[in-house]
Amino acid sequence: MPASGPAPARLSARRVLALVADPGTFAELPHPARQSPPDGPLGWQGYDASRARAAERTGEEESVVVGTARVEGTAAVLIAFEFGFLGGSLGERTGDRLEAAYVHARAHRLPVVPLVATGGSRMQEGMLALSQLQRVARQSALTREAGLAQVAVLRDPTTGGGWATLGAGADVILALPGAQVGFAGSRVRPPDADPAAYTAEAQLAAGAADAVVPPAELKASLGLWLRLLTAPAPIPADPPLALGGSALPATGWEAVRRARAPHRPRAEAYLDAYFTRRVALVGDRCGGADPGGMLCGFGERADGRTVAFAAQTGTATRPAGYRTAARLIRLADRLGIPVLTLVDTPGAANDAEAERQGAGAAIAELFGEVAAARTPITTLVVGEGGSGGALALAAPGNTWATPDSYFSVIAPELAAAILKRAPDDVETTAGQLRIRPQDLVELGVVRGIVGNSPDGLAAPAPPAPPG
Structure with missing residues (x-):
């Protein structure tokens, strides 16, 4: 500059x-x-x-x-x-x-x-x-x-x-x-x-x-x-259609690999398909912005309805990103505008600078805003759902998943490390965590799996191999 x-x-x-x-x-x-x-x-x-x-x-x-x-x-x-x-x-x-x-x-x-x-x-x-x-x-x-x-x-x-x-x-x-x-x-x-x-x-x-x-x-x-x-329509936003593959993953590790695939559709593609036009809300008003990790703003659907959005982009989310999303939800809630959130992050940024920027407090703020919101919030997991850094953006009781996504308490590699398992056990650990979209439906963590057409869900997956 x-x-x-x-x-x-x-x-x-x-x-x-x-x-x-x-x-x-x-x-x-x-x-x-x-x-x-x-x-x-x-x-x-x-x-x-x-x-x-x-x-x-x-x-x-x-x-x-x-x-x-x-x-x-x-x-x-x-x-x-x-x-x-x-x-x-x-x-x-x-x-x-x-x-x-x-x-x-x-x-x-x-x-x-x-x-x-x-x-x-x-x-x-x-x-x-x-x-x-x-x-x-x-x-x-x-x-x-x-x-x-x-x-x-x-x-x-x-x-x-x-x-x-x-x-x-x-x-x-x-x-x-x-x-x-x-x-x-x-x-x-x-x-x-x-x-x-x-x-x-x-x-x-x-x-x-x-x-x-x-x-x-x-x-x-x-x-x-x-x-x-100035065009509130406080009815829940429909989850977007899936833009990637339609078949469900056979194993937990396959779900992880598909979610991490570099060619998988990301937030920009989903927002472009969902809205006819949109504007960006930038920054946390506390001296930070995370445009590379969290996209926030308001968009117009084809029927003229306004929907607010907060979308992770597949990278580790910075504290400023969480605070910006919290700011967006507060504003949408006050104006009576429904919210769409897209979950896609390996987790919250965990470097020393993120800690100095108040990562814990920023995530806690977002959890609180989602929990307290009166306006309806709809969530779609479009890629990686990594731990609390992803869950903070998810709507309780109204979260959906795409076939090429997973949601986990923590990344399988880190779970294996915490459990003191050998690196060769990562794939087995991924299966035991039950992180596939269909597992999440069965567990009641997500409501359903969206397909890539308006009239159907994703194709069923073959049974997981024993163990």
Whole structure:
């Protein structure tokens, strides 16, 4: 990532509204008329003159413009910051408008879209300005409790309290390329701070944003997110059809070999076949992402239904992957969207770095979210089901398996080692563990085995050899 580059264009509030709103649909919302003493609540000399100059320069009366509009056909409340008005800073009047926007969203069951460009709180109003962050956080929390989505768009710059509330507190975070994003603004950072760390791209890499979207694609991307997050259909998702072989494995070791085969269909293939289009939820919001080990997001089925997904990719899952899946399930549960999970991992990452990143706590969090979810969760084991690192993603009572999968308390090689058996006994151990899909059905661990056609299960396997 380059340490510096050309500064991104700073769009005015009206320009960004015109960029995302369907033509002719934006209607500004009324807001309370606050009477304040000369030069504001602190009597800051010259404050009134500064506001007057900002209004003349931008054509706005405050640092935010709020209203309703349709984005690709979906109605939403839009909050657009005007950075040209005192750096898009938050003051008491800003707080009035923000609160009015959230109240209107809850009253009319609309998602909220903050289009953020701010330097933080307004110095000329002191602690009264800073306290607006608590006010915004309260309104955001009430909106979250009401089951309404919040999708933030980070413009240049998004710093200070605006990032730490309206931005980072949103359910989904999109950002414009090259936007300055960070809690510390450019004037208050350590002099040796790496500027590349305070960018939209860095936040994406750190799991603090979901996508960096060019302006020309912003409307389509935002519209798709809003459509998917506002179309709940809380009925269980159907398990996908199997994409691999249809015959069941004859032995436990055959099940292991087939699950580990490099040509076996993986998560991407299953998601492509299951959804007509989908968007990715990236990162755990704790400084980590595991895009190579866990794919999370929301997709649209051919019948228009939205289904959330968390899919392991066949590699060892990192702690950030488990936390991202937990984040996805919490959001889907709150919005009433069913969830599909795909199990495919040899197990949780067990290196020293994974331990330092809190592997146990991350897996425990996911177990808890799956157990507590009110929205229906459907699981398909598509490959390896390795120990608790796989079971954490599985829905109790609604887990299915493909013919080229297995599910085991631990990998057969490790089981043999724990039992102090010779390497030659691994295959025998695999059979004794009863890890074949048909074994799992008989044991009651999975509900059934999916086939590769809508009207049938997998073909029965020949009997396992004795022993």
